[in-house]
Amino acid sequence: RKEVEQDPGPFNVPEGATVAFNCTYSNSASQSFFWYRQDCRKEPKLLMSVYSSGNEDGRFTAQLNRASQYISLLIRDSKLSDSATYLCVVMGAGSYQLTFGKGTKLSVIP
Amino acid sequence: NAGVTQTPKFQVLKTGQSMTLQCAQDMNHEYMSWYRQDPGMGLRLIHYSVGAGITDQGEVPNGYNVSRSTTEDFPLRLLSAAPSQTSVYFCASSYATGSGYTFGSGTRLTVV
Numbered sequence: 313r314k315e316v317e318q319d320p321g322p323f324n325v326p327e328g329a330t331v332a333f334n335c336t337y338s339n340s341a342s343q344s345f346f347w348y349r350q351d352c353r354k355e356p357k358l359l360m361s362v363y364s365s366g367n368e369d370g371r372f373t374a375q376l377n378r379a380s381q382y383i384s385l386l387i388r389d390s391k392l393s394d395s396a397t398y399l400c401v402v403m404g405a406g407s408y409q410l411t412f413g414k415g416t417k418l419s420v421i422p
Numbered sequence: 423n424a425g426v427t428q429t430p431k432f433q434v435l436k437t438g439q440s441m442t443l444q445c446a447q448d449m450n451h452e453y454m455s456w457y458r459q460d461p462g463m464g465l466r467l468i469h470y471s472v473g474a475g476i477t478d479q480g481e482v483p484n485g486y487n488v489s490r491s492t493t494e495d496f497p498l499r500l501l502s503a504a505p506s507q508t509s510v511y512f513c514a515s516s517y518a519t520g521s522g523y524t525f526g527s528g529t530r531l532t533v534v
Contacts, residue, residue: 344520355512356465358522399464403520408453408472409480410514410523414464 315339318400318413326421329390333416335383335400343405345376347385349396350415356399359385390420424448428513428526435503435533443498443529445513453516454496455480455523456488458509465512471496503533 318335325331337345345362360367362374362383373386383400400413429444447454455470467480471490485507487499496515500507510530514523 346522348522355525355527357525361522408455408470408516409467410455410457410465411467412457412465414462 315411316400316402316413318398319416320414321416322419323416324419324421325390327390327392329420330386330388331390331418332387333385333398333400333418335385335413337381337383337400337402337411339402339404339411340378340381341405342381342402343407344403345383346401346403346410347372347374347383348399348401348412350399351396356412359398387418390418392420392422394418395420426513426515426524426526428511428529430529431527432530433532435500435531437503437505437533439503441500441503443500443511443513443531445496445498445526446494447496447513447515447524448494449515449517449524450493451515451517451524452493453518453523454490455514456486456496456498457512457514458482459512459528460509468498468511500531505533507531508533 347359348356350356362376366375371388375384397415397417399415426447452473456468457465459465469488471477513526516523
């Protein structure tokens with residue numbers, strides 16, 4: 313089983329749609345969780361950290377279920393500028409190493 | 423505020439050549455890492471450092487060396503370039519475990 317698995321995508325959605333990405337991780341000792349976005353031929357940029365209580369940042373909502381080892385990202389009212397690859401990222405307890413999923417590509421269509 | 427600066431942005435090497443990819447950050451971050459990104463593979467950790475004078479291997483360290491003589495700089499050395507090292511290399515830094523990393527803009531390396 314891969315350490316971090318994501319929906320393979322691509323997701324093609326119209327502007328204004330709501331889209332959800334899912335991610336599972338295999339290491340139950342993982343401590344920290346993140347969503348990054350990566351634009352084509354650019355570096356990954358931190359979108360948001362993910363907390364057990366769930367957290368929201370504008371149109372973006374992230375959820376963590378430690379029992380199921382499952383992470384999600386919900387994007388509401390999609391914009392053209394949301395088109396990117398979304399990376400699910402996990403860090404182990406006491407570790408400095410990030411483990412990345414392969415990413416899910418989102419295309420928001422006019 | 424420059425963040426994480428990587429040089430060069432592009433490089434073509436011949437098989438067997440050596441080179442150093444430079445990475446510098448001006449945020450006084452203790453943690454720095456090097457990743458490579460290949461199509462269909464995601465980002466994989468090469469080496470990382472938790473402070474000046476301390477480095478350790480990641481998932482794919484073979485063929486690469488690192489050193490951390492200062493907090494700011496974390497160069498990655500390719501000892502004898504091979505075509506399998508053709509990739510995009512990202513340097514990243516963070517101020518604490520559990521915090522997100524800031525990435526540099528990357529170095530696109532082609533080994534022919």
